[in-house]
Every structure is written in structure tokens, then in C-alpha cells.
Amino acid sequence: MATLIPLDPSRTTQYTSGSPELTEHMSKMKGLWEAFIKRQLFPRKELRPAILNSWQRCLNYEISPDGTSPPFLNPQELKDRIKMNQECIDALEPVVSSVDDLIECSNHLVALVDPEGFVLRTYGNQQIQDMLSRLNFGVGANWNERFAGTTAVGIALKTRQPTHVFHAEHYCQKLHQFSCTAVPIFDPLAKDIIGVLNFVAYIQDHQPHSMGMAMQMAKCIELEIYRSRKERDELFREYSTQLMLDQMDRGIIVLDDQRYIRRANLKALDFLGVDGKELLHKKLNDLRILSNWKSLERPFFISGKKGTGVRLAHQPIVHQRRAIGSLILLEKDNQKRFDADENDPPRPLGQSRAFRQVLEYAENAAHFNSNVLILGETGSGKEVLARYIHQKSRRKENPFLAINCGCIPKDLLGSELFGYEDGAFTGARKKGKPSKFELADGGTLLLDEVSEMPHESQVYLLRVIEERAVTRLGGCKSINVDVRIIAAANKNLQEEVEAGRFRADLFFRLNVLRIHLPPLKERKEDIPLLSRHFIEILSESLEKRVEGFSGESMSALIAYDWPGNIRELRNTVEQAIVMCQGDIIQVGDLPEHIVRVSRDAPNSRNLKDGARYEQFIDAYHQCQGNITQIARLLNVSRPTVNAWRKKYGIA
Known part of the structure; x- marks a missing residue:
């Protein structure tokens, strides 16, 4: 059975090869062609518009219907044109291979034609290939309508639509023995025609499935080109990204959302002293040198290659409000830090007896989930101590959040602390806002300046502590939370309770473990240590090198x-x-009010003995305040050491 293009385009007719119907159809088609060529008839009703329009263009091009010889590429031109269209050829090869047997057994030829109409490749029936070559329509020939007359290829290039041309629908008489089906191949992105797939068969071998098969193959070619380009773009992106990363001064490690290492630049490898192959497809904590970095929210410090201090910081990569990965930034760190192999976070600075007692109590408190109340003057380091307790606790892998109750307007504190539902009040965010308790779930929440909390918020907080659940403002759903609360205040909360400004029941709930942080005037022996620490970090940030203080x-x-x-x-x-x-x-570099206090002090003359003072302070910290060891180190008696302690105001 052969499906033939009807004279009436509204009907499809099948004819048996060699049947009278086929002979009649071909005869009528031949008559229409001859009538048109002799300009005796323009068969507008009998022919499809695409064919008739093409015939009219061929007349305008003055194409000879009897002996057309289209332009032909010489071997070098063909080689160059194949190179120009290699992407399309490479995409076609696997597609043709998958249907090679089907093409061969159906006596079809498949040709790949470039956007200008030149035949670049042919596959399938060798007999048809030989015949087309004898007719000068083989590989290298141009099947564009301007040169070859009406063909399926020419119409597909002109209309950008799949088409078929049967028997005498071809303008050139040489091609009347063929049935052709052509489908344009489009660039997957630009949508320009990048080629045409042409199915050619002798009339008696035309198959109904030719059009469908050609369209499927063209679509497969487009998909293969898209896949190949995407793969190539990804390789280019990886190469160019890696090249840019390697030019950076800072080390960079790229993690996916499961903390697997996906990329690292040369600087990062140098800092860590590892080979790139050791990093790929490992989790960050699989690296021994980083195994103790559990909480990425806090910077981490290591001793890198050649003993260089290295600071690591985490920066999330967010897409459409969701963390899809993160960057680890590595840079040289000149400050003295704790040993990265220890499992302890950096300790708050201080060697005085009073501060050591505070630190010891804080470390003990860290092992329990009881609420903690830190009391201390403004600027005494309450938040630093709270963070230390969190880092020493079993909650260290989970969030640490701090909210200053004194910095937020009282009418907004409730919504900031407890969250709210959509429509809870005018100006509320759509979808609402989670409470700080939800955000800190599993971790620690610091309520700084808790004494400034308004009464209504105190009531709400008390309920959250008692029920271990929070209900957002304007909502009715109770959300279970597991949060350790550390409260901090610079006022005497007992006096606030007695004055009626703070609820007694809330005070008792918060005051489970109380830590009194001494003011700096009560731990003056820590001043040299703290001052040197600030010199180290501030000299770097100010980009001005300062070694220390005069005596x-x-x-x-x-x-x-x-x-x-x-x-x-x-x-x-x-x-x-x-x-x-x-x-x-x-001393002249210090503020005048500080210098004035020093000059007015009764023992100011002795305090100006700078060399001895510096020597004594160094020994004091080196020996951690041990009188016997200090005396031995300085080669003086114990009474002398005690006298110097009193002289320099060290308790």
C-alpha cells in the first residue's frame, strides 16, 4: 500500500502499488504539471497551496524543469561546510544508528541538509544514493528551491514546516520518480533552522509512516543538541568558575545542601595542605583537620600549612528563599587562637581569680538544661559568656539566638519574640513570622536586658517556659519548642521584683542558675591580657601595626x-x-580622663615603673598567678611578689 498526496488536499487516499488508481493519479498529476509548465493552466483547486506557490516561484527563478543541475560543492568546500555543521551531524549519527535497519529495509534514503540547502550526509538505500548522484542531486548538491526547483527540502526551508512532495509535484522532471518528506531541524534555543532531515524513496516505496518518523528523528536531534550544549556549557562553566576561583586571594570551598564538597580552589587546598582528589565527594567534617567544626554558624580556626593560622567562615547560598548550599571562606588569621584539635570553643579572656570562678561555674552550668541568669554591668561580656555556655553544652550543634529586650520598642517586642500569624495586626507580613523560640528550637535563646521586658510580654514568656510551647500572636496553634533560656540583666532583678516592675514568678523561673559577672574594676589583673587581645584584632582591622603598650x-x-x-x-x-x-x-595616646585618674592615684609614681611592671605582668600570666613560680621565674622572693601584686593593684 502506498499513501499518495491527493489532488484534493482535504482527502487522503491509499493506492495499491501498480493499481489502476495509482496510474490514474500519477497521470492526472503529470497532466497538471505539464499544463503549468506550458502556462496553459494554474490548478489552484487541484494542488496544495504550498506546491502551487513553489511552482510559481520556480517560474520567477527561471528554473528549467527539464535539466536542472544545482550548484555543487567541491571537496574542500564540502569539508568546510561539514565542519560548520558538525554539531548537527554529531547529533544525527546516534539517531540514525538507532533506526538504521528500519531505513534500509523500507528502501528509504535519509539526507541531512544544511540551512542553505546543501546535502551534507546521506544514509540508507544505496541505489537511491547512486541515482541521485547521477542526477547531480547527491552529497554536496544544493536542494534549495532557487536551484533545484520544488522539493520537500526547498519548501521546508521556505515555510519552516514539515512537508512532502510526491511524483510530479517536483518542479524538476528528473525528480518525478521520487517521493520526498522533509522536516526542518530547529536550534533548541534560538529557534533558527539549523538543518533539514529529508526522507527520499522511489514512488512505489513511499510509506505512510515517513512523515511521523522524520518528525520524531528531527525532535530527537534537537534534544540531543540541547543535551550536548547543556553538557558543554556545564563543562565550560565548571572550567571558567574554577579558573576564577583559583585567581582569588581567599580560599573557597563549595558545599551542597548535604555539606558534601563540590569544589575547592587552589588557595583552599594550600591552606588545608590537601590534594583536590582528597576533597571531592567527601563531607566537610570528614576532613580530620575540620572534624571538630560542628556549628557552621560560628567561625572556625585551624593551624594550617607551615603553622599558619587560618580562619574559616560559612556563608549560605540561597536560591528562592531556600539554602541550596554554602561557601566556606578561608583566609589567613594572624591572631592566636585555640588549638583546632581540641574540642573546646575559645574561652572568654581572663585569668583573674574572680573571672576563673565565673568561668568554672559557667562550664558546670553548660552540662545541664536549666535556665541561666547572668547579672553584670553594661559591657562586662554577658553575651560572650552566654555564647560560651551554649558552645560548651550539648546544644552547640543547634542555633544560638540573642534578642535585646531593651533595644526593641515595647509594643513590637511581643511580635519579635513570640512571632505572629498572617493578619494578626495591621502591617503584619503575609504568611506571618516565626517566633524566636521556633528559630532557636533545639538550641539556646539569650534574652538580654530582660529587665526591660514589658509586663504583658513577661506573662507570655512565663507561659512559654511552663508549657515548653509557644503560640504566635493572633494564632491558636501551640507549637512545641525545646529551647534553653539564658537571661541577662544589668539591673538587680530582685530589686525590680520588689519594686513591682518584674514578675516574681518569672524571676524564679529564670533564676535557676545565677552567674554574677564581675565588672572590670574588680578584675584589673585581666586588663593587660584583654588590652593585648584587642591590639591584635584591631591592628589588623585598622591595618596599622602596633606592638603593645608602654609601662x-x-x-x-x-x-x-x-x-x-x-x-x-x-x-x-x-x-x-x-x-x-x-x-x-x-600614655599620651590615651584619652585625657584616663590619664588624669592615673596621675591622681596615690601610687602613681610606682605605677610608672614600666619595665618592672611589664616583666611582672608577663610572669604573672605565664605562671597563671602562682606566687612560687613567679618568684622563681623572676629570681625574687615570695614577699616581693606579693608586694608587687599590691603595688600594681592585682588581687
Whole structure:
């Protein structure tokens, strides 16, 4: 059975090969062609518009219907054109291979034609290939309508639509023996024609499935080109991204959302002292040097190659409000840090007896889930201590959140702390907002300046503590939470309770483990240690190298009582670094009000014995306050050491 293109395009007719119907159809088609060629008839009703329009264009092109010889590429031109269209050829090869037997047994030829109409490749029936070559329509020939007359290829290029041309529908008489089906191949992105797939068969071998098969093959070619380009783009992206990463001064490690390492630049490999193959497809914590970095939210410090200090920081990669991975940024760190092989976080700085007692109590408190109340003056380091407790606890892998109750307007504190549902009040976010308890679930929530919390919020907080569940403002759903609360205050909460400004029942709930953080004036022996620490970190951030303090300037710092505590000391050190003209901070670099206190002090003359003071302070910290060891190190008696302690104000 052969499916033939009807004279009436509204009907499809099948004729048996060699049947009278086929002979009649071909005869009528031949008559229409001859009538048109002789300009005796324009068969508008009998022919499909695409064929008739093409015949009319061929007349305008003055194409000879009897002996057309289309342009032909010489071997070098063909080679160049194949190279230009190699992408399409490479995509076609596996598609043709998958249907090779079907093409061969159906006596068809498949040709790949470029966008200008040149035949680049042919596959299938060898007899048809030989015949087309004899007719000058083989590989290298141009089947464009302007040169070959009406063909399926020419119409497909002109109309950008799949088409078939049967028998005498071909304008050139040489091609009347063929049935052709052509389907354009489009660029997957630009949608330009990048080729045409042409099925050619002798009339008696035309098959009904030719059009469907050609369209499927063309679609497969387009998909293969898309896949190949995507793969090539990905390789290019990986190569160019890696090249850019390797040019950066900082080390970079790229993690996926499961913390598997996907990429690392040369700087990161150098910092870690590892080979790139050791990193790929491993989790970050699989690396021994990073095995103790459990909470990515906090920076991590290691001793890198050649003993260089390295700081690692985490930065999430967010797409459409969802974390899809993260970057680990590595850079040189000149500050002295804790040993990365230890499982302990950096300790808050201080060697005084009073501070060591606080730290010991805090470490004990960290092992339990009881609420903690930290009392201390402003700037004394309450949040630092709270973070330390969290990091020493079993909750260290989970979030640590801090909210300052005194910095948020009282009418907004409730919505910030407890969250709210959509429509809870005018101006509320759509979809609402989660509470801090939800965000800190499994971890620790610091309520700083808790004494400033308004009464209505105190009632709500008490309920959350008692029920271990939170209900957002404007909502009715109770959400279970597991949060350890650390409260901090710079006021005496007992006095606030007695004055009626703070609920007694809430105070008792918070005051399970109480830590009193001494002010800096009660731990003056920590001032040298803290000051040197601030010099190290601030010199780097200010990009100004300062080595330390003169004996007189350090004496002035110790003589001052620091009402602003550690925060004031840090600001003073920063000012001194800015004012310093050399690499040692002199007393003249300090604020006048601090120097004045030092000059007015009764023992100011002795405090100015800078060399001895520096020597004594170094020995004191080296020996951790042990009198016998200090005396042995300085080659003096124990009474002398005790006298110096009193002289320099060290308890």
C-alpha cells in the first residue's frame, strides 16, 4: 500500500502499488504539471497551496524543469561546510544508528541538509544514493528551491514546516520518480533552522509512516543538541568558575545542601595542605583537620600549612528563599587562637581569680538544661559568656539566638519574640513570622536586658517556659519548642521584683542558675591580657601595626575603674591605636580622663615603673598567678611578689 498526496488536499487516499488508481493519479498529476509548465493552466483547486506557490516561484527563478543541475560543492568546500555543521551531524549519527535497519529495509534514503540547502550526509538505500548522484542531486548538491526547483527540502526551508512532495509535484522532471518528506531541524534555543532531515524513496516505496518518523528523528536531534550544549556549557562553566576561583586571594570551598564538597580552589587546598582528589565527594567534617567544626554558624580556626593560622567562615547560598548550599571562606588569621584539635570553643579572656570562678561555674552550668541568669554591668561580656555556655553544652550543634529586650520598642517586642500569624495586626507580613523560640528550637535563646521586658510580654514568656510551647500572636496553634533560656540583666532583678516592675514568678523561673559577672574594676589583673587581645584584632582591622603598650600607659589603664567595662576598654584601645605615632602606645595616646585618674592615684609614681611592671605582668600570666613560680621565674622572693601584686593593684 502506498499513501499518495491527493489532488484534493482535504482527502487522503491509499493506492495499491501498480493499481489502476495509482496510474490514474500519477497521470492526472503529470497532466497538471505539464499544463503549468506550458502556462496553459494554474490548478489552484487541484494542488496544495504550498506546491502551487513553489511552482510559481520556480517560474520567477527561471528554473528549467527539464535539466536542472544545482550548484555543487567541491571537496574542500564540502569539508568546510561539514565542519560548520558538525554539531548537527554529531547529533544525527546516534539517531540514525538507532533506526538504521528500519531505513534500509523500507528502501528509504535519509539526507541531512544544511540551512542553505546543501546535502551534507546521506544514509540508507544505496541505489537511491547512486541515482541521485547521477542526477547531480547527491552529497554536496544544493536542494534549495532557487536551484533545484520544488522539493520537500526547498519548501521546508521556505515555510519552516514539515512537508512532502510526491511524483510530479517536483518542479524538476528528473525528480518525478521520487517521493520526498522533509522536516526542518530547529536550534533548541534560538529557534533558527539549523538543518533539514529529508526522507527520499522511489514512488512505489513511499510509506505512510515517513512523515511521523522524520518528525520524531528531527525532535530527537534537537534534544540531543540541547543535551550536548547543556553538557558543554556545564563543562565550560565548571572550567571558567574554577579558573576564577583559583585567581582569588581567599580560599573557597563549595558545599551542597548535604555539606558534601563540590569544589575547592587552589588557595583552599594550600591552606588545608590537601590534594583536590582528597576533597571531592567527601563531607566537610570528614576532613580530620575540620572534624571538630560542628556549628557552621560560628567561625572556625585551624593551624594550617607551615603553622599558619587560618580562619574559616560559612556563608549560605540561597536560591528562592531556600539554602541550596554554602561557601566556606578561608583566609589567613594572624591572631592566636585555640588549638583546632581540641574540642573546646575559645574561652572568654581572663585569668583573674574572680573571672576563673565565673568561668568554672559557667562550664558546670553548660552540662545541664536549666535556665541561666547572668547579672553584670553594661559591657562586662554577658553575651560572650552566654555564647560560651551554649558552645560548651550539648546544644552547640543547634542555633544560638540573642534578642535585646531593651533595644526593641515595647509594643513590637511581643511580635519579635513570640512571632505572629498572617493578619494578626495591621502591617503584619503575609504568611506571618516565626517566633524566636521556633528559630532557636533545639538550641539556646539569650534574652538580654530582660529587665526591660514589658509586663504583658513577661506573662507570655512565663507561659512559654511552663508549657515548653509557644503560640504566635493572633494564632491558636501551640507549637512545641525545646529551647534553653539564658537571661541577662544589668539591673538587680530582685530589686525590680520588689519594686513591682518584674514578675516574681518569672524571676524564679529564670533564676535557676545565677552567674554574677564581675565588672572590670574588680578584675584589673585581666586588663593587660584583654588590652593585648584587642591590639591584635584591631591592628589588623585598622591595618596599622602596633606592638603593645608602654609601662606607663598600661599602668594608666589599670588605675582606671572602667565604668563601661570591657566595651569601654576595647574602644579606648582602638582610639589609642589610631592616635599612636609609633609601634608602642604611649600614655599620651590615651584619652585625657584616663590619664588624669592615673596621675591622681596615690601610687602613681610606682605605677610608672614600666619595665618592672611589664616583666611582672608577663610572669604573672605565664605562671597563671602562682606566687612560687613567679618568684622563681623572676629570681625574687615570695614577699616581693606579693608586694608587687599590691603595688600594681592585682588581687
